[in-house]
Amino acid sequence: MILQTVVNGIVTGLMYVLIASGLTLVFGILRIVNFAHGQFYMLGAFVFYVVLDLGGLGFPIAFLASVIAIGLLGLATERGLFRPLEGKSLIGVIGTTLGLMMFLEGASELIFGPGDRNVSNVFPGVLRMGGTTLPVARLIMIGISAAVMFALYWWIQRTKSGTATRAVSQDEYAASLMGIKKTRCSLLVMGIGSALAGAAGGTLGPLFYINPYMGGVPLIKAIIVITLGGMGSIFGATLGGLILGIVEAFAYTYLGGIAEIIGFLIIIVLLIVRPQGLFGEAFEFGE
């Protein structure tokens, strides 16, 4: 029982990591919490569904479609919403993503209807090991999550654009002296962060049923993860997601429904006591 709980916890945790990765990246570099991130995830799932089930084009194309479509959505958002409001009031920054969140959820309901849809399971079957069971689809999800996190980490640490992005987030002026433009980094980061949300939607959506409202909970989970792990730290987000997954798995097993409150308490306590999370770097939101 305990082993199964741990396995469930790790699986759930990796889901959270995947969902939170995009949000963490965007926040770490742009200092914006994209409250519409959950809707990006939801739309990723829907794009996947449309391409796979309605278009019949197979898993790889469907997955790619969700990544690219939402990546483009992110670019449009950065250009159209974030750029004009750069540095303006808090209402502008928070309000914009809240407005986008509502807009996308409403639009999605109008287009797809309020009902649940089942996405066909491309990876049927169940793995049994040492007394625990694990659906193959989830194993694939673990694989994709791990691959994505590695790719993200590699990009930000080893590539030119990733290093440039880190430079801009730490010291915009110094970076500009070296010819690194913040606007290009912002665009790139928003694109990648959103693409990650799309990837999460394409990967996780099929594990459950999908509907236009499925973005709400993932957003909260993502916020919890980045609070735990440190806003802006990819390593922290990975660890934070796993911790949350395992803690929740045990809490649900032994406490039942009230376990959901733990996530919220984590946010509150951490932001009071250690706002930089376990691994991130603190900074001030001056006004």
Add this chain to the structure above:
Amino acid sequence: MKKKAAFIACAVLLLVMPFLIRDDYYLHLIILSGIYSVLCMGWVLILRAGQFSLGQAAFLAIGAYTSTILALKFSLSPWLGLVAGGISAAMVAFLLGWIVLRIRGLYFAVITLAFNGAVQLIPANVDYLGGWLGLSPIPPFTLGGIEFIDKTLWYYLVLALVVLCGLVNWRIEHSKLGRYFKATANESLAESIGIDTVGYRMLAFVIACLFAGLAGGILAPYLTYVSPGDFALSKSIQVQIQSTVGGTGALAAGPITGATLLIILGEVLRAYAKGLEPLLYGLLLLAVIFLLPDGLISLPGIIRKKIQNKGKA
């Protein structure tokens, strides 16, 4: 002179409204607008003191559940429940504020968001508080032997609360208190001239949550039930959107305008398709942020200026 006449006309209109609008459905919408107006007036007050709250629905819940528990389990009059609801919401706000009001900006917003989520889960998972299904039926107010069944009576009760909160907000705006709230935006300057920034933020927060608690104490008996689903995070976001769309520059007029407009519009749109309401909220918020940052109440002023400029040209 013109302003006074308009003001008196509005007041008269508000007083006779239930006799002009005989349809229960529309009266219901107006009553709901009133409840949301009160929530929005609180939100705007917190904003004036420099904080961004995403948790007002939590205090609505505290007011609603307090008054409901007192009525159902302790047989107390809803009038006492109303007062108790306001006071308990204010007390919780004080305790929470004590810990978190020194935190600014986005972090504070996220904390209030998490607080909202947590508060919603408490009655949902406690049988005594009704679980997810909630508690009902809740006895209505009675005054002079008359039970509040007719929507007209509810209308006047809500109107009284809206007027009370509106007066408080209006007074604050035009007094030194409002100026001190605004001054906290430059924290170091304010502190250097002796303004207790955290103290004033606390005052704004407590007053705003008192408003929300009172609103909850009326909402619960009005709906005759209380359930956790009514106090979700989306409600707090709606409050923020209504306030911003209405206009955050005027502490009374802006929120009331925004809440009323969006409740009524939202209801109308929902009759056509459920997805239209969040779509409307999202679009209007984005439109206001980009095109009309001071909200709808700034529209008359802008139009007047344009006409004046056209006249000069």
Add this chain to the structure above:
Amino acid sequence: MAKELGGRPVLQVKEVSRHFGGLTAVNMVSLNVKEGEILGIIGPNGAGKTTLFNLLSGFLKLSHGEIIYQGKSINGLKPHAIAKRGIIRTFQQSNVYRGETVSANVMLACRLQDHVGLWGTLFNSPRYRREEEDKKQKAAKIIDDIGLRDQMNNLAGNLSHGQLRLLGIAMALACKPKLLLLDEPVSGLSLEEMHMIMGRIKEIRERGITIVLVEHEMRIVMSVCERIIVLNFGKKTAEGTPEQIKRNKEVIEAYLGEEQG
């Protein structure tokens, strides 16, 4: 003539230090401020002068040491509480409410003179209205005295640099300070504006207010301050009259690269 009060210290700074991680910005600084004097604090950039001001006015917590004002410790007090006790500081580069008028700014600074509380304010009591009218007149007088009368209803954002400094000082005066901490009051100003500001500062001292100022402009410091304290790398390296400091070898060395001619 300035009050000569037997040099009783109005402020005692005892072994005050402030660390930021590995960096020590202020290192065991001790000094006394005598009542009624004009004390200057000089030192190269990064010497810890503004950090010291932030410590004295409560904007930063002490890592070590004690600050005693009028015989009582003010360690750990919040800035507004310290302001209430009579220590008022200004900021480098003038910190004012640019969206408000000059008059509104100074009226805000009269906050410490408020007696009417929440209820009087909410109910617009006669006491409240009288106090507001009082504050308005007091503010007008301060603005007049400082020389900004014709800018009274102008938005602070429209003022010139020199006028902004005057406004900052006016706001500080509205707080009825006993000890005034001026952070670089004349930096970035023209010669004419500088002399005007220093004239005002001398007038303020005539009223019995003790003044501590941080400045880079040597001519100003030497001509106006009665005593000077020199900071370098967070430590106090010299203390004395302007004459003594001028002849101090270490000070001359430290300033060789900083001379403004």
